[in-house]
Structure formats: structure tokens, C-alpha cells
Amino acid sequence: MGESTSETQQEAIRPLRDDIRFLGGVLGEAIRDHEGPEVFDLIERVRIEAFRVRREEVDRSAVAEILDGIDITTALPLIRAFSYFVLLANLAEDLQRDRRRAAHEAAGEPPQDSSLAATYRKLDAAELADTEVAELLTDALVSPVITAHPTETRRRTVFDGQTRITELMRLRQHYGENDRARADLESQIRRQVLGLWRTALIRLARLRIQDEISVGLRYYEITLFEVIPAINAQVRAALRSRWPGARLLPRPILRPGSWIGGDRDGNPYVTAEVVGLATRQAAGVAFGRYLRELVELEKTLALSSRLVAVTPQVTALAEADYLDPTAHPDEPYRRALQAVRARLSATAAQALGEAIPHTLDLNAAPYPTPQAVLDDLDAVDASLRASGDDLLADDRLASLRYAVETFGFHLQGLDMRQNSEVHEQVVAELLAWADVHPDYASLPEDERVRLLSAELGTRRPLLGPHARLGETASKELDIVRAARDAVQTFGAEAVPNYIISMCTSVSDMLEAALLLKEGGLLDPGAPEGGPSCSVAVVPLFETIEDLAAGASTLAAALRVPVYQQLVAAQGMRQEVMLGYSDSNKDGGYLTANWALYRAELELVDVARAAGIRLRLFHGRGGTVGRGGGRSYDAILAQPVGAVRGALRLTEQGEVIAAKYAEPGAAHRNLESLIAGTLESTLLDVEGLGPDADASYELMDELSRRARAAYSQLVHETPGFVEYFRQSTPVAEVGDLNIGSRPASRKPTNSVGDLRAIPWVMSWSQARVMLPGWYGTGTALQEWVGGDADRLATLTELYHRWPFFRTVLSNLAQVMAKSDLDIAARYADLVEDTALRDTIFGMIRAEHERTARMHAAITGNDQLLADNPSLAESIHNRFPYLEPLNQMQVALLRRLRGGDDSELVKRGILLTMNGLATALRNSG
Structure with missing residues (x-):
């Protein structure tokens, strides 16, 4: 039986290995032809030994x-070769996932978790009432927010080449080996791979924020304009058919956002001009798409009045009167x-x-709102349906209607973000200039709140037209x-x-x-009406301490009358953002995750007591150390009441391309966000029941120990920062030109x-992956203490609690991607032997301890027993990491030994690019 299963598994992965072998061979041909047989032979020797x-x-x-x-001139093509091997292996794995999914569907197997089909089955089984669903899904929103946090190391040119190869490989799999069409496709693939080989992997100049804006917007043309409106329409129809009395989703549930051009926390390049550019370019993408679609619809709907009747509205x-009557x-x-x-x-x-392309300039009156556009398109739709032409209405016209409804004139919501320290500085200057208070920063918290409340309640501005402010205050107000x-x-x-980083108080x-x-x-x-603002004030709680105090901060704000009025003007809705990255860096992996969960529990209680709807915004990065992992699982792992039909989360770095660069992937990822949101809102997914408080107390204890x-x-540990700086390429990360933002908030x-x-x-480059696990093993081992009953308790929680x-x-x-033998070579870069031995000894011991406790709790000796696809991915790609890591260590040693030549620096950056590509969620 086992042998048969093994044979079946081997057969299932054979197409993947065939694709990797073919693409590797094509790349090898390009290397041999353009670098010569000696370089090719060296690369092959290294590959075989790896x-x-x-x-x-x-x-x-x-x-x-x-x-x-x-020699460095030989090292560079070798590094590039293994970087491209990994990139092509990624491509092959993505194709394999598509094949597996298609095979699953063709076999008629039940829909898989994270798909909407599976979610609908669960909702049907729950037999929920219309009134309950209507309440829970009031103001429903799922909003992925693309950010400018940069860990996508690939240049756009390389990204585009990879996309074209993927498309050709997808076509190739439909033809036999001797088919002429397959041979033609393979010739095209060879041309694309050669183009990649002759293309520089890394940028010579750092990305400007204007480039980041353009890169973020490209995903709309590639996938999101097609995918998002279609999903919105499908989800609305599916939910309304189940609960027709609830009139669900009056607004589209999926509405995207962006931070690119509005997030100025630590980024001096965000200016008023950049905010204007970001919003105009986004709107230009929306208008351009609508006008292009209208041109195509004019051709498609050239129906003659001699053959069809139209409504009076059409x-x-x-x-x-502005149309040519003879046309x-x-x-x-x-x-x-x-x-x-x-x-x-x-x-x-x-x-x-x-003017933009496809403009029709007839001196017509502009539309006042997107709804006015939609009204006219709806009139065309109704007329087509009245004459029985539903098939025409359900095609391109429907897509345009859903797009206008979803994207409006703005395309995406641009969030503003700034650090609370900057706000304090600017407000102090404004109050001093207006002679309200000479030294606001010196005031205690209660006096600050009274002063600010009074200012928010008066129509008098603080500044006149001739006010003179410092550079920071002027810039902030201009933004x-x-x-x-x-x-x-x-x-x-x-x-x-408007998001407030490092928010710690009501003021x-x-x-x-x-x-x-x-x-x-x-x-x-008016005095009796109170203030109102279309822009929501959103506190961001980031550190462990701020997360712990977040609920009390929000409760205190909701007791301030002027803030109560602002929340009421927002429809009794308050958004709170939770920071995953800084909480992890502050307190470690397990503590950060639990601090976030605890903060959500307490925020839910505050919102319930205040009678407001809470919407949480999750600041997740691509890697587990910054809140990453499967989004669907992460949503289901939220506490009861934390979702309630509304979810916003950041999409950062390299995961943006992985999720949204291809229509199928974009559809699956967006679908999983909605599926998780619906299940977490409408079903009991926590599963703890009356044991919740005891489980929370257990996690409190584990968190303290971790x-x-x-x-x-x-x-x-004395010297830890020096160890980190010497044993990792942190200093070189800043030279990678992967984004406009500086690597540190302060010098x-x-x-x-x-x-x-x-x-x-x-830490990822050095294969330690420390932010994704350190401290957890000690916490688990100390708490269990050799007690079989305590171990059984953790095992039960593992199976019961998402x-x-x-x-x-x-x-x-994370631990499966680490390699402490490789990490030891990075540790050798540390000059102080005693420091190296102490800290790396602690890291190795904790790594072993954590793996051992994971196995004891889960019952699996293999870290990836529950994730066979990732296990296969690691099996395929990690031999390519071996030479990249070893070359990086060697080049770092040369650079730090005084060889600061341009080629050595370039070699280090190339290894960083290749490793980030191989590890995928690396930053």
C-alpha cells in the first residue's frame, strides 16, 4: 500500500520535475553559449555537489x-545562474499548483478550504437567519492594502520576463513531445530565457517613490480590474440567494487600498506633490479603463433600432444634444x-x-459622482434585459458596471500615515504660532486632551494666510x-x-x-452638531506595551465628547490598526502573536460596551516574522467578534507579485480573504467554548516565558547588536535599491x-530566520516541564484551536527554511570569538529546543508534515541556495576585509536577490 502511494506521489510530481529539468536545461544552454564552456562546467560542478x-x-x-x-568575474555569472535557477523553479512550482488544483476539480472532489465554494457549504449547513446575517455583515468590507514596504527584489523587467515564460510554459503542457506547436513554444521560451540572462538582475539606482506608485498601479491592469469586480458580483449574488430578505452587500465587499504615496512614516520622500501624483495616477487608471471599455462596448452593442426596441431612458x-445626430x-x-x-x-x-486615451470631447457636462455614471449604465442594462438580450447585458457591460461600482473615480483608497512624534511636534508649533499655548509638549495628558478638544470644537483656524512655520510643520500641513x-x-x-504610527494616548x-x-x-x-470628517482617525498599536494598552487607549478616546461625535459621524465605526512587525521585533514571535490576539479580545469588549462597530486593520508583512503566512488561516485564527464582516490587511513586498501578478492567483487569494472573513464572521471558528479563559491564561504564561x-x-545579551551586524548582511540590505524608504527610522x-x-x-539571508521562532521552544519546554498531562493539553489545543x-x-x-549549518558560516564573520560562541550557541540550542517541542506537541517529526507542497518546494530549490549562501559569506568577508570594489559589492547584492527569490517570503 505504501509503495503504491509512493508511486502515485512520484507520478504526481513528475510534471514538476520535468518542467524544472527543461527550464534548467534551457538556462544552461544560454549560459554555455554566452559565458563559455568553462563557466558552464563550473556551474554544473557546483550544482551537482550542492x-x-x-x-x-x-x-x-x-x-x-x-x-x-x-575570481569575482567568474563568481558573478555563477551567482546569476543560481539566482535564475531558483526563479525558474518558482515558476515551475506555480504551474504545478495549478495542475494539482485542476486535477482536484476534475476528480469531482469536495471544494478545498479557503475557496468560496467550501465556505458556502459551511454556511448552508449552519442554517443562519436573515436577521443575524444582515446584522453581522452590515458595512461588510474586505480590503487588501498594497504598501510600499519593499522586499520585492526583482526588477520589473525580470518580473515581466518571468510572466511571459509562465504563459508559454502553461501552453506547452498541452502538447506532446513531437508536436510542432510545442517545438515553437520551446523556441519562444528559449528566447525569453536568453533575454533574462542578458538582463541585469539588480537596479543601479534606488527606486523612487514615483516608481513605487507606478509599480503598485500596474496590478490593476494586469489582474485586479478584471478579478475584483467579478468576485464582488459573484459573492453578492451567492449571499443574496441564500438570505434574500437581508439585502446584503449594498456596497461591494472587496474594495482595495494603498499606502504608496500616503505613508510618510520615516519616508521623507512623501510630499504634497507625491500625494497628488498618487491619487491622480490612480484615478487616471480608472478613467482610462472605463473609457477603453466604453469604446469596445460601442462596437459590441451596435444593435439596430430596426431590430430591437429600447427604453425611454436609453x-x-x-x-x-451634444451628439452628432447624423452619426x-x-x-x-x-x-x-x-x-x-x-x-x-x-x-x-x-x-x-x-486628456487621456479614448477621450470623446463633445463639450458634455461632467458627471458629478460615480453613481451618476452607474445610473446611465444601469439604464442601458435594463433596456437590454427588457428586450430579452440578457446575454449581452451579462458580458462586457456587466463588467464595466461592477468596475464603476467598485472603483468609482478614485480606483483605490490612499491611506495617510505618520508617526505620533511628528504630530506632536507639528501641533505644538501650530498652537504656539496661534498663541493658544507656548509649550504644548510640556502639558500632561489630561490638559492636552482638554486643549485639543476645545480646538476641534471651534470653527476658528489656528493659522492665517501669513503664518510662518518650520519645514516639518509646513510639509505636514501641505500633505x-x-x-x-x-x-x-x-x-x-x-x-x-489617517493612521497614527506609535499611537500611545488619546492626545x-x-x-x-x-x-x-x-x-x-x-x-x-455647528455647536449643537459637532465635528465630522470623511477621513477616519486610525490608531496603530505596534509595540507589545502599546498593544496591551490599546483597548484602554481606545476606551479613553471614546469617553471624550468631541471624539464620540467624530465616531458617530463615521457611522459609529472605529478602525484600529495592529502592527505585526514591530511587536515581533520588540517581544519575539510567540509573544507578539499572543499580544495581538489579546489586544483584539480587549478591543472587541471596548467596542461592544461603547456600541460601536470595530474594524481591525492588520499590518501583516510577507514573512512570518512580520505577520505572514496563509491569509485564510490567519483570519480564522482571530478571536470571536474580531472580524464581524470587516477586514483590512496590508499586502507587502514580494507577496504582492506572488498573489496578484496572474489572474488565477489573484482570484484565489482574494477569494480566500473573503472566505475567511465570512467564516470568521458567521461561524464559531475559535472552538474553545467554555475552555476559552483557561486557554487564554495558558497563553499568557507561555507568552511571558517566550x-x-x-x-x-x-x-x-551584551554585544548582541554587534553580533547581528557582523553575522548578517544588514548593512548591505540598505544598498539593495529595493525601495524608496530608508532602512532605519533614525540614524x-x-x-x-x-x-x-x-x-x-x-536573518533570512543568513538562514537563521530568528524572528519567526526564537523563544517559543523555551516557553513550551519550561511550561511542560516533563509533565505528560501538560504536553497533552498543548496537543489538544493544537488540534482544537485555530x-x-x-x-x-x-x-x-520558517524553521524548515532555516539552516543552522549555513548560519554557522555567517557566525564565523563575527570577529569576537567569545561573543560568536555565546550568541550562536544560544541560537542553536533554542532552534533544537523549538523543533523538539514542535514534534512533541504535533506528533510529527517532520516540520512540514502538514504542508507537503512546501516540503516539496524546499526539496526542489534548496540545493540552489547552497552556493548562493556560501558565495555571500565569502564576499562579505572580502568586503569587510577591505576589498570594497564595485564588483564585490555587486556580487553581494546579487546573492541577496537570489536568496530572497528562493525564500520567497523573505522580508
């Missing part, structure tokens, strides 16, 4: 001996759509200040004014939120509100001031 290392046939020194003393559109006189739909295009063209010109202009031009959804929240008032976004209102172990290493060597991206990415299971599953994924 695979022998994986099979434990030889020691790592076999690879090291080949690479020892290699007739009125077709007879608009297409018997084609009312075409004329009606031209009328729409003329008015939309005028809208775009007015909003953008320029808020640019946001105001965007809201006035593109609608309130263009800038929906932090009121300071942001005061800036919104001075910038013209917050209206103080934090103590983590802090002992990171915050208390300091403190771990606390280092951004989470270089912190996590550096939160605990997800924590251990994500930890296992």
Missing part, C-alpha cells in the same frame, strides 16, 4: 572547496454609450487636468491639504483613513484630528530603531 550535499552524500566543504578563491441618452442614427445603444463616454471624458479632463484636494476631486473614498489621536481640521478635511460643524527568552538574547544602530524589513530580511495551530504551523514553515 545536490549531493542535500542528499548527505558529501559535506558542505565540497561546495566550499570549489568556490574557494574564485432613447434620451441616445438623443443627447449611427439607427444604433441607439451605440449612441447612448457615446453619450456616456463624452460625459465621462469631460469628468476625467476636469479631474485630471489633461493634508493635498489629501483634501484629492477628496474634493475624486470623492471621499480617495483618502479614507495622539486628537492631534491627528486637529491636523485634519487645519488641512480642511475635518469640519467642526518574551523572557527572546529578551535575554536580543535586549540583554542609529539600535535594534529598536531598525525597520522590521531589514531586521527580518537579514490560533495555536496557525502559530505552530507558521513557525514550522
